[in-house]
Amino acid sequence: MELCFVTIFPELFEKPLECGILGIAARKKAAEYHVVDLRDFAEDRYGTVDDYPYGGGPGMVMMAPPIVRAVESVRPAEEGGGSPVILLSPGGRIFDQERARELAGVRKIVFICGRYKGVDERVTDILGAEPVSIGDFVLSGGELPALVIADAVVRHLPGVLGDERSRETDSFSEERGASLDAAYYTRPPEFRGLRVPDVLLSGNHGEIEKWRDESARARTRSRRPDLWNGREKE
Structure with missing residues (x-):
């Protein structure tokens, strides 16, 4: 997979694309990244990519010509709709696991x-x-949301995760449906007076799975009642 980022701050991508799951995907040749400096496609020698809005009002608006040229440099016309273009915007559809x-x-x-x-x-x-948002809030730019979406996408590529089964039980996975994942514990078995639930130490895999299903449902009801209410209506 190829992921291209059109931005006026290419330096924001240097380290994140080398780290974590994004870095693993690149090293495993599952994904490659191209960061495009939008100012290289400006029409003047100053690298101007924004201007005042027609009709007046506060703020500046990013100009169409530099953006269109930048995108067409990495997505030739013959590729057409096969390569989606995502515009990071608080006015877009909320991004989700699906x-x-x-x-x-x-x-x-x-x-x-x-x-x-x-x-x-x-x-x-x-x-x-496609205008896409990562939530009902405003950031100073689309660079961080683009990295968030890239991370969420590449972890679905074959061979990227160390254990593919871990993805199958993630929150919002196809197995979990519209629900959160269960609570998890690791060593030590007791810390500051709080013990790991006995069932998780029992070795009874059937009971452990039952406990995790119940934990996932309880977490969803408590933390995301909007998801839980949606499930009850189905």
């Missing part, structure tokens, strides 16, 4: 990292970009 699984099946993803007040709407119209 979308992460879907994106893991494509050959290339192009991320447009928005900044300032927003991005000229014609970027979406021309490129067929």
Whole structure:
């Protein structure tokens, strides 16, 4: 898989793409990354990529021409819709685990990292970009959300995780459905007066799985009642 990031801050990607699961995916040749400096596609020698909004108002808007040229440099026209273009925006669809699984099946993803007040709407119209958000809050730019989504996607690529079974029981996994994962414990068996539940030390795998299912349901009810209520309506 190829992941391309269009940004005015390419330095923000240097270390994150070398670390953790993103770094593992690259070293295992499961993913390769290309960071595109948007200012290289500016129309003037100053690297200008933003301008005042038509109609007035506060803030600056990222210009369409540099972004379109930058994306087309890594996604030629003949690739068409086979390579999704994701525009990171608080006004986009909320990213979720289902979308992460879907994106893991494509050959290339192009991320447009928005900044300032927003991005000229014609970027979406021309490129067929998909506006995506990671939550109902605002960050100063799309670089961190792009890395979040990239991390969520590459962990679904074959051979990236050390133990593929761990993904099968993650929160929001296909096995868990719309629920959180169970509580987990490791050594020592007792710490500051708190003991690991006896069932987890019993060696009875049937009872352990039953306990984990109950733990997952209890966590979902307590921490994400919105998910739990949605399950009850199905």
